[in-house]
Amino acid sequence: MHPFEVLAEPVRRRLVEILASGEHTTGELEGVITTEFGVGRTAVQHHLRSLRDAGWIDSRDDWPNRCHHLRHGVIEHIEGYVFDLRRLWDQRVGWNGEEQSPFEPQHTRKGKRGHRRDPDDIWLHALD
Incomplete structure (x- = not known):
């Protein structure tokens, strides 16, 4: 399972954070x-x-x-995908960097299903 697919689910993301x-x-x-969800x-x-089947715990x-823990290498696995995205970002074409980033909060910008993006969401700014 792709790491972003695992982390896209809030409950799984929270379990990974705890573990x-x-x-x-x-x-x-x-x-x-x-309690939280x-x-x-x-x-x-x-x-x-799901986390166990994906090889994460x-x-x-x-x-x-029954005790659970993150497997060694999970964080490095996530970092690898982020590194690849960073490399692609650094090699990007067609954007001069002077325009406003699509990830910066805009009062009129809405995300999926009409919800406003939360500027304090740590996952939104993970690539900053």
């Missing part, structure tokens, strides 16, 4: 995600399984808990 800090139990992850345990399990049984 970047270290190993956590299923219960800890469910507690955070259900208002989804049930089944949805959290689904996203953990490993899980181990530590009775009575």
